[in-house]
Amino acid sequence: MRSTKKKLLITVLFISALLFYLMSSSFTNSVVYYYSVEEFESQLDKLQDRGVRVNGKATSIQKGQRECRFEVVGRKDRLPVAYEGLLPDTFKEGAEVVVEGHWDSGQRHFHATNLLAKCPSKYEGKDYKQGHPRAKS
Numbered sequence: 001m002r003s004t005k006k007k008l009l010i011t012v013l014f015i016s017a018l019l020f021y022l023m024s025s026s027f028t029n030s031v032v033y034y035y036s037v038e039e040f041e042s043q044l045d046k047l048q049d050r051g052v053r054v055n056g057k058a059t060s061i062q063k064g065q066r067e068c069r070f071e072v073v074g075r076k077d078r079l080p081v082a083y084e085g086l087l088p089d090t091f092k093e094g095a096e097v098v099v100e101g102h103w104d105s106g107q108r109h110f111h112a113t114n115l116l117a118k119c120p121s122k123y124e125g126k127d128y129k130q131g132h133p134r135a136k137s
Contacts, residue, residue, distance in 0.1 A: 034098050037074025048103040054079060054110065058097045058117065063087075072099060072110070083112040091117040 034053035035043070056072035056079065068087060072079045081099055091097065100114035 037072055037077045037079045040079065041077050044103060048105055051100065051102050051113075053098050053100045055096070055098045058091065058095050059093060061091075061093055069109075072097060080109040081112050082107070082109050083115050085113075085115065088115065088117045091115065 034055045035047075037054060037056045040047060040052065040054045054072055056074045059071050059073050059078075061068065061070040067082055067084045069080070069082050072081055082104075083099065083101075095117045097118075098116040099110060099112040100116075101110055101112040103109075104111045
């Protein structure tokens, strides 16, 4: 009888450990950190073959037929980017962007496969004292 409880306890512990490992490894793989332009530039040798995200402000935008070229600017460095795809409505000069992709060492630019842009002024809250419809007097 005691042997059966011991086997059951070992089985439950093993299954619990396995589930914990699977959940933690899938969570770790799904989290994607984004680098600033300076962080990316400083770690380029070890990041160039990996898919990464880089954050900064978009500038020098040149929209072509199939491709958009621009630079992502950090505090002091610039990263040339090439992106082929639909541009978000909020993508404009000076907009904060996150580009996802990889460094193309042959072309000397970041090849973006995904582009996220935001316009902070568009999402700021309205002040209730400045005539908001639901303002209370």
